[in-house]
Amino acid sequence: MQTLHWDGSVIKAIDQCLLPHQEVVLSLDDVDGLIAAIQRLAIRGAPALGVAGALGVALSARLRTGDGRLDEEAVRADAERIASARPTAVNLRWGVTRALSVLSEGAAAVEAEALRVLEEDERVNHDASSRAADLIIDLCPSRPLRVLTHCNAGGLATAGKWGTALGAVFELAARGAVESVVVDETRPLLQGARLTAWELGRAGIPYRLCVDSAAASLMKRGLVDCVIVGADRIAANGDVANKIGTYSLAVNAAHHRIPMIVVAPESTVDEELADGDLIVIEERAADEVRSAHGVLVAPADAEAFNPAFDVTPAELLTAVVTERRVMARAALPARVR
Amino acid sequence: MQTLHWDGSVIKAIDQCLLPHQEVVLSLDDVDGLIAAIQRLAIRGAPALGVAGALGVALSARLRTGDGRLDEEAVRADAERIASARPTAVNLRWGVTRALSVLSEGAAAVEAEALRVLEEDERVNHDASSRAADLIIDLCPSRPLRVLTHCNAGGLATAGKWGTALGAVFELAARGAVESVVVDETRPLLQGARLTAWELGRAGIPYRLCVDSAAASLMKRGLVDCVIVGADRIAANGDVANKIGTYSLAVNAAHHRIPMIVVAPESTVDEELADGDLIVIEERAADEVRSAHGVLVAPADAEAFNPAFDVTPAELLTAVVTERRVMARAALPARVR
Numbered sequence: 001m002q003t004l005h006w007d008g009s010v011i012k013a014i015d016q017c018l019l020p021h022q023e024v025v026l027s028l029d030d031v032d033g034l035i036a037a038i039q040r041l042a043i044r045g046a047p048a049l050g051v052a053g054a055l056g057v058a059l060s061a062r063l064r065t066g067d068g069r070l071d072e073e074a075v076r077a078d079a080e081r082i083a084s085a086r087p088t089a090v091n092l093r094w095g096v097t098r099a100l101s102v103l104s105e106g107a108a109a110v111e112a113e114a115l116r117v118l119e120e121d122e123r124v125n126h127d128a129s130s131r132a133a134d135l136i137i138d139l140c141p142s143r144p145l146r147v148l149t150h151c152n153a154g155g156l157a158t159a160g161k162w163g164t165a166l167g168a169v170f171e172l173a174a175r176g177a178v179e180s181v182v183v184d185e186t187r188p189l190l191q192g193a194r195l196t197a198w199e200l201g202r203a204g205i206p207y208r209l210c211v212d213s214a215a216a217s218l219m220k221r222g223l224v225d226c227v228i229v230g231a232d233r234i235a236a237n238g239d240v241a242n243k244i245g246t247y248s249l250a251v252n253a254a255h256h257r258i259p260m261i262v263v264a265p266e267s268t269v270d271e272e273l274a275d276g277d278l279i280v281i282e283e284r285a286a287d288e289v290r291s292a293h294g295v296l297v298a299p300a301d302a303e304a305f306n307p308a309f310d311v312t313p314a315e316l317l318t319a320v321v322t323e324r325r326v327m328a329r330a331a332l333p334a335r336v337r
Numbered sequence: 338m339q340t341l342h343w344d345g346s347v348i349k350a351i352d353q354c355l356l357p358h359q360e361v362v363l364s365l366d367d368v369d370g371l372i373a374a375i376q377r378l379a380i381r382g383a384p385a386l387g388v389a390g391a392l393g394v395a396l397s398a399r400l401r402t403g404d405g406r407l408d409e410e411a412v413r414a415d416a417e418r419i420a421s422a423r424p425t426a427v428n429l430r431w432g433v434t435r436a437l438s439v440l441s442e443g444a445a446a447v448e449a450e451a452l453r454v455l456e457e458d459e460r461v462n463h464d465a466s467s468r469a470a471d472l473i474i475d476l477c478p479s480r481p482l483r484v485l486t487h488c489n490a491g492g493l494a495t496a497g498k499w500g501t502a503l504g505a506v507f508e509l510a511a512r513g514a515v516e517s518v519v520v521d522e523t524r525p526l527l528q529g530a531r532l533t534a535w536e537l538g539r540a541g542i543p544y545r546l547c548v549d550s551a552a553a554s555l556m557k558r559g560l561v562d563c564v565i566v567g568a569d570r571i572a573a574n575g576d577v578a579n580k581i582g583t584y585s586l587a588v589n590a591a592h593h594r595i596p597m598i599v600v601a602p603e604s605t606v607d608e609e610l611a612d613g614d615l616i617v618i619e620e621r622a623a624d625e626v627r628s629a630h631g632v633l634v635a636p637a638d639a640e641a642f643n644p645a646f647d648v649t650p651a652e653l654l655t656a657v658v659t660e661r662r663v664m665a666r667a668a669l670p671a672r673v674r
Contacts, residue, residue, distance in 0.1 A: 020636050182642070185626065185635070187524060187548040193627070193635035201636050209626050209641040211524040213549035213582025217647035220584065245550025247557060251592045252585060289522065289546050290530070292629030298522070298530035299357050299538050304546040305519070310554035 001025075004043065004051050004159040006115060009062065011055045015042045016156055016191075020198035031060050031078045038085045038092070041189060045157020046089040046232045047125060047164060050267050051118050053095030056082040058114035061099075061107040070106055087280045088241055088309050089232040090270045122160035124265045127323035129167030132263040135319060135326060136168065136226055137177060139259045144179035145172065145225045148215060151186045151243035152195035153230025153263065164263040165230045166199060168321075173205050181207040182224060184215055186243060188288040188306065212245050216252040227253045231264040231320070238314030238327045239276025244307055250316040259318040266322045276311035284308050338362075341380065341388050341496040343452060346399065348392045352379045353493055353528075357535035368397050368415045375422045375429070378526060382494020383426040383569045384462060384501060387604050388455050390432030393419040395451035398436075398444040407443055424617045425578055425646050426569040427607040459497035461602045464660035466504030469600040472656060472663060473505065473563055474514060476596045481516035482509065482562045485552060488523045488580035489532035490567025490600065501600040502567040503536060505658075510542050518544040519561060521552055523580060525625040525643065549582050553589040564590045568601040568657070575651030575664045576613025584647040587654060596655040603659045613648035621645050 001023070005012050011028040017040060018024050026042060028034045034056045037043045043052050060078035064071040079100050083093040098117050102109040136145070147169055154166030162170065172178045181200055186192035193209055200207040210218060218224050227249055233241040240246070240262050253260040273279060286304035290296060298304075314320070320327040338360070342349050348365040354377060355361050363379060365371045371393045374380045380389050397415035401408040416437050420430040435454050439446040473482070484506055491503030499507065509515045518537055523529035530546055537544040547555060555561050564586055570578040577583070577599050590597040610616060623641035627633060635641075651657070657664040 021633070184550075185524070187522070187550065190629070190634050193639070197635050197639050201638070207640070209623075209635055209639050210643070211549070211581065211626055213521075213524065213585050214642060214644060214647070216585035216588055217581060217644060218642060220647075223642075244548065244554060248550050248553035248585060248589055251553055252588050255588050255592070286546075289548055292527070293632045293634045295630045295632050296358070297527050297630045298534050298546055301538070302530070302534050302546050303544070305551055305555060305560075306547070307551060307554060310551070310557075 002160060003048055003156050004055065006055050006058065006118065011052070011059060013037060013043050014156065016044055016195060017042050020194050030063065031056060031082065034059065035081060035085045045152065046091040046230065046268050047121055047158040047265055049086070049089045050091030050095035051121050051159040053082055053092045054099040054114035054117040057096055057099035058111040061103065061110040065107045072103055075103060076100065086282060088282045091267050094267045118159050121158055122162055124323045125158050125160065125162050125164050125167050128164055128263050128265055128321055129162065129171050131323070131326065132168035132228065132261055132321040133171040133175065135321060136172060136259070136261060139318065140225050142225050144177055146179050146182065146223055147172070148182040148184065148218070148224045148227045149196060150184040150192060150229050150245055150249055152191040154196055154199040156195045156199060157230060164265065165228045166196060168228050168263050169205065170203060173203070178205060181205060182215070182218055183207050183209050184212045184245065185209055186245065187212055190293065215249055219252055219256040219258055224258055227258060227260040229262055231262050231268050232309055233279050234264060234269045234320060235273040235276045235279060236271050237275045238317065238320050240312045240317065240320060241276060241279045241281065241309045242312065244310050247310040247312045250312040254316045260316070261318055262320040264320070264322060266324050269322065276313060279311055281310070282308040339497060340385055340493050341392065341455070343392050343395065343455065348389070348396060350374060350380050351493065353381055353532060354379050357531050367400065368393060368419065371396065372418060372422045382489065383428040383567065383605050384458055384495040384602055386423070386426045387428030387432035388458050388496040390419055390429045391436040391451035391454035394433055394436035395448040398440065398447040402444045409440055412440060413437070423619055425619045428604050431604045455496050458495055459499055461660045462495050462497065462499050462501050462504050465501055465600050465602055465658055466499065466508050468660070468663065469505040469565065469598055469658040470508035470512065472658060473509060473596070473598060476655065477562050479562050481514055483516050483519065483560055484509070485519040485521065485555070485561045485564045486533060487521040487529060487566050487582055487586055489528040491533055491536040493532045493536060494567060501602065502565045503533060505565050505600050506542065507540060510540070515542060518542060519552070519555060520544050520546050521549045521582065522546055523582065524549055527630065552586055556589055556593040556595055561595055564595060564597040566599055568599050568605050569646055570616050571601060571606045571657060572610040572613045572616060573608045574612045575654065575657050577649045577654065577657060578613060578616045578618065578646045579649065581644055581647050584649045587649040591653045597653070598655055599657040601657070601659060603661055606659065613650060616648055619645040
């Protein structure tokens with residue numbers, strides 16, 4: 001099963017809100033439907049959003065072509081709505097921009113460019129995760145490894161079946177270097193418990209779930225050799241926006257001298273932003289916190305903070321790895337030098 | 338509404354598993370029912386467990402008296418089962434031991450001693466929380482304060498209506514020193530979202546919920562002036578076992594130079610234990626993590642780490658406050674000296 005694909009006229013996407021209990025494939029045949037799917041996180045994950053952005057423009061170009069004439073202005077308006085459907089992941093606008101770049105050549109050219117974005121995705125993520133695996137093998141003396149990950153940066157966060165951070169885990173497992181994975185459940189939307197657990201189970205890699213706040217205690221107990229996460233936007237200086245909770249993990253990993261590695265495609269790097277303070281953080285509905293998997297748990301009138309992401313300063317990270325480079329920090333933790 | 342009381346023959350307890358949506362009072366008329374209520378966390382919170390332990394022995398002594406004769410051996414067996422119903426909170430055994438100390442004087446004496454434990458609870462917690470409020474006023478220059486708390490150390494964690502850590506918040510609010518409270522939801526059993534939110538709402542103190550992993554990010558954004566939590570067991574050196582997630586908060590509070598204060602009765606201090614490494618940590622069922630408020634969220638066969646508590650070393654805490662003393666650390670964070 002592929003997370004995202006294009007069947008020639010519609011976008012097919014696994015509905016990630018329904019996993020792990022139901023495997024439903026959405027058929028998205030208009031731009032509004034795509035935007036709604038992105039906003040309710042049926043499609044999520046920075047690399048997948050890049051592909052969805054490109055495919056969305058291809059869909060728009062197809063729908064906005066009549067009598068052999070493409071309404072470029074209408075496509076550009078659709079493209080802007082898609083690109084701004086969620087504010088933090090820069091990949092969404094990157095994918096939209098890629099597809100728009102050939103708009104003047106017509107709908108077929110846009111579709112071809114979107115398909116290139118789709119095809120590149122899996123290769124790029126393989127390259128990034130393979131490079132991350134090499135680095136982790138170098139950094140972490142103990143073997144097999146107990147790896148901790150947060151949220152889902154697996155195949156479900158990309159168009160394909162591999163992933164970025166979880167791709168590195170798959171790569172390490174293929175090399176016989178993984179004992180087990182600690183999976184942060186990742187409240188509020190439980191992408192760890194629902195999606196990462198599902199992917200690891202299918203891959204036959206042993207894992208144990210934990211509540212997010214237990215990760216630090218597991219580090220203290222010596223049960224974590226390495227933390228591997230994805231990214232939603234990386235500033236030019238290496239500061240990383242990722243799922244809420246990543247920053248807390250980074251502070252704790254640094255405190256315990258445990259390497260923390262970010263794996264992401266270059267399309268996640270936003271060279272326009274000098275540092276992470278400039279990254280816009282999406283604040284989502286309080287209902288996500290008041291509820292757990294659709295069940296109200298708190299008082300119905302409770303207010304909530306619900307930032308979808310946080311920003312981790314580069315100096316807390318051991319390395320940021322893409323398909324092209326390792327943005328390593330000057331000061332690796334003492335234990336991993 | 339009082340969390341726990343004794344009506345002369347049965348223990349009455351608010352069923353904390355059903356809050357905030359249902360307010361149901363349990364009538365516990367035998368020891369097995371009490372133990373089951375403690376194990377499923379219908380009765381929870383270290384101070385409340387102390388009172389429940391004492392009342393449980395009173396209940397046993399009443400039931401084990403026939404024809405004017407008290408079966409001491411049977412009461413001692415019941416008492417041991419109550420005291421070991423949960424391993425981490427030392428208060429449970431402390432309360433049992435208090436009531437047992439007068440066993441040779443008969444059931445009426447045991448009942449009277451248990452009622453003394455009950456009556457002392459609210460006064461002791463008032464004293465501890467008032468002392469903590471004094472300290473926090475001294476330590477935190479900004480006013481009004483944005484306080485963060487974890488789990489529930491309110492009236493619901495004690496026999497009465499006041500609490501320990503949340504008692505300090507109530508005390509600070511009564512002095513006009515609280516702007517608002519950040520409430521960690523406290524997965525897996527959501528005592529923050531369910532119980533602390535409910536108590537703060539009833540008290541009319543503004544609060545906002547957050548997922549546990551967001552606390553660090555809120556500290557980084559300057560939205561937290563002070564962290565106040567309770568304790569389940571305190572070692573002689575000041576190391577503190579408390580709800581899972583407390584350790585992560587302590588590491589983050591230290592990193593951000595935010596004072597972190599523990600408030601608890603002296604009955605939580607276990608002078609027998611030299612340090613926190615000796616504290617037994619209860620590992621609870623994986624189902625609590627696989628599910629959220631009774632709804633399965635993860636794959637049904639997912640394994641999980643589910644430690645109910647973690648241990649925070651004394652050096653990460655600003656102070657541990659009881660009704661008798663402030664166990665202050667030598668090294669207060671620079672910002673709060």
